[in-house]
Amino acid sequence: MKVLAEQPISENADQELARFAKALGHPTRLQILQLLDSQACCFTGDLVEVIPAAQSTISQHLKELKNAGLIQGEINPPRVKYCINKENWRKAKLLFTAFFEE
């Protein structure tokens, strides 16, 4: 059986923040997140039209963002609609805010 949301079982704040930060550590991934956050959601193809990279490359970045928990994909054949994972987005925001205000 395939686990859908594959996040580590136990993780301290540092590890979680590092995981989020790492996912944000690439301009293309930032651009994807900004696009997903400005519009409600969008399909992979929409991103491919806007972002100057191969389809496979964008798909790979989407996978990493999904593994980091920052986005989620909903199958909508033959397309996949991606959205921000609001719960983790909020969690990331809190972690970053706390980090910079300690």
Place this chain on the structure above:
Amino acid sequence: MKVLAEQPISENADQELARFAKALGHPTRLQILQLLDSQACCFTGDLVEVIPAAQSTISQHLKELKNAGLIQGEINPPRVKYCINKENWRKAKLLFTAFFEE
């Protein structure tokens, strides 16, 4: 002539934020930043005592944080005193805040 603060000449917000995020994307570097921010500053040796990694490894992480512009080192022979780079720390905080609140 050696340039001390080696940041790219021109960089858009995405690239800069990605650079900061990438530097934050490792637990050890987060720990270093937290230590530097809690105390005013400290020497490399102080970090080596607290963080479970080899001296050369920590020195390397310090270098990356310095290259990202998040910290700065002041030579105090035979030691080096590291501090948060407050200007860029503030800049990073603003970029992250803006990113999560757009």
Place this chain on the structure above:
DNA sequence: ATCGTTTATCGTAGATTTGCGATGAATCAA
């Protein structure tokens, strides 16, 4: 000049990341 202390850098090995084209999987339409 030599020694001890502190830190950076070098060299290396293994792991991970990045990017791409090619291919595969899933689905709908004809």
Place this chain on the structure above:
DNA sequence: TTGATTCATCGCAAATCTACGATAAACGAT
């Protein structure tokens, strides 16, 4: 069933990251 569409995954190469021990560099003290 055959195509067409959309997207993920595979396989690969190059680059970067990570960690470490060993060594070098800088300096004060003796």
